[in-house]
Amino acid sequence: MERGHWEHFEHQADIGVRGCGPDLDTAFEQAGIALTAVVTDPAKVEPREAVPIEARAVDVEFLFVEWLDALIYEMATRGMLFSRYEVHIDADRTHLTATAWGEAVDRERHQPAVEVKGATLTELKVWQEDGAWCAQCVVDV
Amino acid sequence: MDLEPFSEHTETRWVLAPRGKMRVPGVIYATEDLIRDMDDKVLEQLSNVATLPGIVRAAYAMPDAHWGYGFPIGGVAAFDPEAGGVVSAGGVGFDISCGVRTLLTGLTREDILAVQEPLAEALFAHVPAGLGSTGHITLNEAEMDAMLEGGAQWAVERGWGRPEDLERIEERGRMAGADPAQVSARARERQRKEMGTLGSGNHYLEVQHVTAVYREDIARAYGLAVGNAVVSIHCGSRGLGHQIGTEFLKKMVQAAARYGIDLPDRELACAPIDSPVGRQYLGAMRAAINCALANRQIITHLVREAFAGVLPEADLRLLYDVSHNTRKEEEHEVDGVKKRLFVHRKGATRAFGPGHPLIPEDLRPFGQPVIIGGTMGTASYILAGSETGERLAFSSACHGAGRAMSRRQATRTWHGRDIVEELRRRGIIVKSPSLRGVAEEAPGAYKDVSAVVEAADAAGLAHKVARLEPLITIKG
Numbered sequence: 082m083e084r085g086h087w088e089h090f091e092h093q094a095d096i097g098v099r100g101c102g103p104d105l106d107t108a109f110e111q112a113g114i115a116l117t118a119v120v121t122d123p124a125k126v127e128p129r130e131a132v133p134i135e136a137r138a139v140d141v142e143f144l145f146v147e148w149l150d151a152l153i154y155e156m157a158t159r160g161m162l163f164s165r166y167e168v169h170i171d172a173d174r175t176h177l178t179a180t181a182w183g184e185a186v187d188r189e190r191h192q193p194a195v196e197v198k199g200a201t202l203t204e205l206k207v208w209q210e211d212g213a214w215c216a217q218c219v220v221d222v
Numbered sequence: 223m224d225l226e227p228f229s230e231h232t233e234t235r236w237v238l239a240p241r242g243k244m245r246v247p248g249v250i251y252a253t254e255d256l257i258r259d260m261d262d263k264v265l266e267q268l269s270n271v272a273t274l275p276g277i278v279r280a281a282y283a284m285p286d287a288h289w290g291y292g293f294p295i296g297g298v299a300a301f302d303p304e305a306g307g308v309v310s311a312g313g314v315g316f317d318i319s320c321g322v323r324t325l326l327t328g329l330t331r332e333d334i335l336a337v338q339e340p341l342a343e344a345l346f347a348h349v350p351a352g353l354g355s356t357g358h359i360t361l362n363e364a365e366m367d368a369m370l371e372g373g374a375q376w377a378v379e380r381g382w383g384r385p386e387d388l389e390r391i392e393e394r395g396r397m398a399g400a401d402p403a404q405v406s407a408r409a410r411e412r413q414r415k416e417m418g419t420l421g422s423g424n425h426y427l428e429v430q431h432v433t434a435v436y437r438e439d440i441a442r443a444y445g446l447a448v449g450n451a452v453v454s455i456h457c458g459s460r461g462l463g464h465q466i467g468t469e470f471l472k473k474m475v476q477a478a479a480r481y482g483i484d485l486p487d488r489e490l491a492c493a494p495i496d497s498p499v500g501r502q503y504l505g506a507m508r509a510a511i512n513c514a515l516a517n518r519q520i521i522t523h524l525v526r527e528a529f530a531g532v533l534p535e536a537d538l539r540l541l542y543d544v545s546h547n548t549r550k551e552e553e554h555e556v557d558g559v560k561k562r563l564f565v566h567r568k569g570a571t572r573a574f575g576p577g578h579p580l581i582p583e584d585l586r587p588f589g590q591p592v593i594i595g596g597t598m599g600t601a602s603y604i605l606a607g608s609e610t611g612e613r614l615a616f617s618s619a620c621h622g623a624g625r626a627m628s629r630r631q632a633t634r635t636w637h638g639r640d641i642v643e644e645l646r647r648r649g650i651i652v653k654s655p656s657l658r659g660v661a662e663e664a665p666g667a668y669k670d671v672s673a674v675v676e677a678a679d680a681a682g683l684a685h686k687v688a689r690l691e692p693l694i695t696i697k698g
Contacts, residue, residue, distance in 0.1 A: 147472075193655070194656050197468060219291075
């Protein structure tokens, strides 16, 4: 199965997260991994505990921002990091339900570099190209 | 940045005449070297800010300006509520009231060097730093409300600090007009375990020594002399401020559309000052300012505890506390008329000149202390608000070095361990829970803070008073 991919892109003060995949759900999932990678190496995060997530917005781009903000909120308040996601975006692309799997932050093992404050609207874009979906924005750290 | 668009300039002041939908000019204070190194995005963002309704005189950028979110970081803009002025969440930023405070210690560099390692250990153990650290204080709902209303005054009443500390904090430690009811349950939840924590990224706690004094008279009034040891704390409103910033950014995108505000960039999302969303934001933002002031006050208390265990003779008195992500209501003279304006400072420090009534009485003749945070390997500076600052940029100065390189580039260029060792060889002890975090904050990833400060001084925004260099750095 095509799993998609994630990457970071440059921003002078902060960092951009981008997820791509064969469908929108996968693009959002991959961007979630990119978000974790801002903090630590996602390969070091065990998907031990599941956290349900729901987000709603006026359009698909704001839905992406809400998705990242929901993850940032769960990371901050639960003291967790996530490494696996399952996202289901509704047909009208204004609502999603998801599960994020991860574990409590272990400062020795994860060496968290920086906390993410929030998703921004800078470089915010959700698009389809050559049969693949991508979603991106800069996050404030 | 290309210098072509500027219609006029001096050595340190570059003017972009209004074009397109700009209502006022854009003005950058910087030397030619600094301005050439600035990203073109700074000029684009400054031009965009200049299009906002009710903007007064000009959109300004400080010498440390860099690409931000809608507003450039290092940006200053004042809005007139009587001319349809707006308030923008992006113009304050996510880390509301992020700032720096500097404490005098009554000690010398030698006193610190005699106990450098145990003092670094004690500070690192006492002050929670970095992602995953939690504060020693958990607030219930009633106490959360009291903190959001009371700021550093609340903290001092609870025993975290001394009443005289409040004299040396902007707004005397309590921002009036806070409305805790506008602070969401999620913002409160994010703050529950974060009171008295330093955070991460560019936030730090440093023990520094004064290595140069440029204005003897002002330095003496501030209590600074070469060889003195001081402590500086850089942090903000933690999770609560971040959550308020993200929530209102999204609300204001919709509000701007509703009020027919034509936004050149949706990150500039804003609402009329006197609109329901505008008022809600101001109430929440002022509560977040109080959260930041309370947070720095609690950390000050923890620093005093750490010093007491290692250097009991230390007397840690607050020199001053400044915030550099704010939007404040101030009186300024515009075309000879005193006006009540709402001044956004995003990555810029308020810098009232001599005689301003809001400066503590004993410092008033010398101008407001302006604290410029540097990077761990270089230097920080104390400046003083100047006589000309008001006319130049509504009494504002720079706030730090400003990044020159992205985090990703920094981690590709340096290893955290090498930086810690290199700094140790130079006599600086760095303590951090994350080596990658240290690499991302490498001194080389920032602009030359000295060049930024020189430019601010030469432009007349503030006077250079003293240079501080680190002996101990606690990084989040």
